[in-house]
Amino acid sequence: MRSESIRYLIVPGWHGSPDEHWQTHWQRTLPNSARVEQRDWIAPRREDWVAELERSVADSAAPVILVAHSLGCITVAHWAAQAPIELLDRVRGALLVAPADVERSGCAEPLRNFAPIPRQPLPFASQLVGSDNDSAASAGRAVAIGGDWGSEVAILPGAGHINAKSGHNSWEQGFAYLYRLQSRIGREARKRA
Template sequence: MRQTTDVRYLIVPGWQGSPAEHWQSHWQQVLPECTRVEQDDWLLPQRQAWIAQLEAQIAADQRPVVLIAHSLGCVTVAHWAAQASAGLLARVRGALLVAPADVERIDCPAALVNFAPIPTEPLPFPSVLIGSSNDHAADAQRAVLFARQWGSTVTILSQAGHINVQSGHHRWEQGFAWLYQLQERSDRGYQRSA
């Protein structure tokens, strides 16, 4: 793993959290300086509570942070970015957004509809969005639309499902390539602005 001491990683799980066999849990163990956002209620998520927990985690440490979000976690990041202070937004070096959940879809689980509407403002930090051609939570067309609205670089994987345990993504070593791509993009932008 690439050792970066001045940046911390923050795992932002989706609905129902990320179990031990989920790639987010594996990444948390192998990435240096990595923690996760814990929510009080993983089963009945409330938008404002999830945003507040994300904000508290970012505010708790002065160091720059890279967000690693999955599913509803991606939507939480977008909601947080749309209302966060400039000071906290400046701490975020980038966000890896994996399999964002389309909480506006017709068959969206009732527990998630309070996260709609999905913010359409560009994210004020670099982001990479990874979707899938057969993700039940957001089809490829919607994932590309989110990426365009948020200003994210986008990759749509073929037949990768929801990029979670059910779709066979346990360690997901392949994903590190996009994380490092994001960091390189972020580092270039940060050096230009410094």
Template sequence: MSIPTVIIVPGWRNSGPGHWQTLWAERLPGAVRVEQDDWLWPKRPAWVQRLGDTVQAQPGPVVLVAHSLGCITTAHLPDEVASRVQGALLVAPADPERRGVLADFAPVPYQRLPYRSVLVASDNDPFCPVRLAGAYARAWGSEFVRVPRAGHINVESGHGEWPLGLALLQSLLPLPLTPGALYSQAA
């Protein structure tokens, strides 16, 4: 059984210090983080291409861990790249149709993803109404986890290490993470 590579897919403006994605990228063994050329003025072709290149560069299957605009970027992957994806944790998706700087990512694809996915959304996310997140989950065939009063599930809403997210990631992996793997390095 080939162990998938975990690929961290940040959203608009990247995931800075203390964000759970940054902590996971630093601490999960073998994790790879997607680095975009322009975090402030994202363009769909460039972002999808960079994510696709990152997926294709891995020696085997991958599990994606996307946040915000990273979720929408993931949904735009072409079939030949998506076929390499074993699973995806999609957290606090963005709403590019209501945010001008993200408009290049609209319309959001509404077709089933060809891999298992878990979409996590908050009922008070200021960047995506929970109803829209639920519509994404239905369209993409994702398991839907609604988290009460969790904001955008980022540092600003009090999510650093985010153990619930780590447990959800574990549900997408064929083997357990080694005990303490995430916490084996100093913060």
């Protein structure tokens, strides 16, 4: 699959992705990429975030790969659970990094309106990348969420929340997971052809 034919939609989590976050680096690096911009990054409302993701997918003339982090992963799952088929068909796949377990005890109050987490398989290929020391989701929860969504799952050792705070500014290693996802998308497309 040629990257020029794909629109990469960056889907940040709570507080957005600052300049030093890998998602911002990727947005500058990946061809034909754009960010889903939420009106309120501090007090997120599930309905608003899902609606903005839907608008962003609808505005893309090219097929889409979603690149989500944290609460952005949960937003993707909520959107996929209710999106119209013509928009779902535009999404080729999703890279879901460090999903936020909004059902965990101690979850920040502003995120709780994203619970419960949708459990049905995503209707497109997905690669979930978690960490064995992420305070937003334990490795076990990341594996369980990925299993529910039908994602291929990778758990990184000692990667924290896979954000700027944990030292993942450009996160070059992450491109390997994006390429793995794109290879899977290509294989599945050839099987259908």
